[in-house]
Amino acid sequence: MGTEAGSGTRTVVLTVVVTMLFLAVGTGIATWAFYSRLNRNLDSVGDIxxxxxxxxxxDEGQGPKQPLNILILGTDGRDCKGCSIDGEGGSGGSDSTILLHVAADRKSAYGVSIPRDALVDRPECTAPxxxxxxxxxxxxxxxxxxxxxxxCTARQTELLTGIPIDHYIALDFAGFRGMVDAVGGVKICIPEAIDDKEHNIFLPAGTRNLRGKQALDYVRNRSSTPNADLGRMRRQQYFLTALATKVLSAGTLARPSRLAAFATELSKSITTDVETVAGLAEMAGEMRDVDPASIEFETVPNRAFPTGDPHWGRLEILPEAEELWQRMLEDRPLHDPAAAVTDPSSPTSPRSPKESATTGDPQVSTSPEKRPADAVxxxxxxxxxxxxxLCSPA
Structure with missing residues (x-):
């Protein structure tokens, strides 16, 4: 994940959500009984x-494959055991959304995050x-x-982007808590103490190992930390990166019981169109040549509606997003390494939206920039x- 991953600009979301099941099968802990239990745990609500x-x-023999687009969702329901940690009822909505694009040659991947407060058109859907x-x-x-x-979220994504969604994977908070505890916690750097009396969330500053309720507090808090929902989204990416590092470490992979516990918690916590662990393992296997450290992450270009606007408090997805979706459709890289540096105030490209705090508005305007990845x-x-x-990158 490297230095930039520590600041949340790179993530290995799919490693967390899928690959662990693949590793569980490949490390000898998948007896028939264990494999069957994981299958029973999976929740599938059907195809898109x-x-x-x-x-x-x-032709997938010797020729190229089609790109793979996977919708990864984090849900904010509070009705599961241990989920109501902040006194809020929750609406069961998607707290975080990442559209993961895997290149046709399966050598690279990148993710685009869509903020929960963005205003969009929703297509007709069928309820459960x-x-x-x-x-x-x-x-x-x-x-x-x-x-x-x-x-319904997958159809909404297709309406927004014009991109066919191949698979969806949704993760709930109860399972997230179990996954963190299964690997003995995750070490996180907190730059300033979090003191949110309204939601009973208190985390001291410093680098510490978060488990259980503290881990949930960290990924859920938004009202007393910088940048509201957008900042929380970045911290969730940072935490997932750290969790993936822990899962892929020798301390986890060399302990089958710990890996089995992680795989069990993960399988109980996801809803997907992939009906079996074998199917998830097959999908993960397709990505075996993707270097997790190279997976880039970017937020869709957006801006906050100004004070006084009827939509104040929500986000508008900018027209520059169209080029981002077109890159996915054409299976092009997220960034053009040869792009020239231009005036950062000129919104001409979906290049790495800059997120900076504003005064008064509960959300943050983001302006896309056009610059090489190494020019930051x-x-x-x-x-x-x-x-x-987040703590400053090393």
């Missing part, structure tokens, strides 16, 4: 009725009980999950970390 045409399948959910305009991104589950100065990295409640 696509809004956009899927590309025609190519079979009722029809009508289409709607200017609704919060995370509402699709609360009314129609991951399938140490000062910019430090400011970005401070703006989002």
């Amino acid at each position: 009725p696509h809004l956009v045409d899927e590309p025609e399948a190519k 009980d079979g009722d029809t959910i009508p289409e709607a305009s200017d609704v919060m991104w995370n509402q699709a999950y609360s009314v129609g589950g991951p399938i 100065s140490p000062e910019d990295k430090e400011k970005d970390a401070a703006d989002n409640g």
Whole structure:
């Protein structure tokens, strides 16, 4: 994950969500009984009725494959055991959304995060009980999950991006807590003490090993830490990176019982269209040549609606996002390494949105920049970390 991963700009989300099941099978702990138990734990609510045409399948013998687009969701329901840690009821919406694009050659991947408070159009969906959910305009991104589950969110993603979603994987907070405890906690650097009396969340500053409720506190808190939801999204990426590092460490991989506990908690905590552990293992196996440290992460270009606007407190996805979606459709890299440095105030490209705190508005405006990936100065990295409640990168 490297230095930039520590600040949340790179992540190995899929490693956390999928690869551990693959490793569990490959490390000798997957007896028939264990394998069957993992299968029983998986929750699948069906395939995605696509809004956009899927590309025609190519010959996968010696030729290239199609790109793989996986929707990864973190849900904020509080009705599971141990989930109501902040006194909030939760709406069962998608607290975090990442669209992971895996290149057709399976050599590289990148993720694009969509903020929960972004206003979008929602297509017609079918609720889990079979009722029809009508289409709607200017609704919060995370509402699709609360009314129609991951399938509705996948259709909403297709409507927004024009990209066919191949798979979805949703992770709930109860399982997240169990996964962290299964590996003995995760070491996290907290730059300033978190003192949120309203939600009973208190975390001292410094580098410490977070487990159980403290881990949930860290990834859920937003009202008393920088940059509100966008900052929380960055800290969640940072935590997932640290969790993946812990899972992939010798201390976990060399202990089958710990790895089995992690795989068990993970399988109990995800909802996916992939119905078996074997299917998840197959999907993870397709990514075996992707270097986890090279997986880049970016937030879709967006800005906060100004004070006084009827949509104040929500986010607008900027037109520059269209180029980002086009890159995915054409299976191009996230960034053009040959791109020239231009005026950062000129929003001409979906290049790494800059997130900085604003005064008065509960959300943060983000302006896309066009610059090579290695052109971000140490000062910019430090400011970005401070703006989002992260320790400065080493």
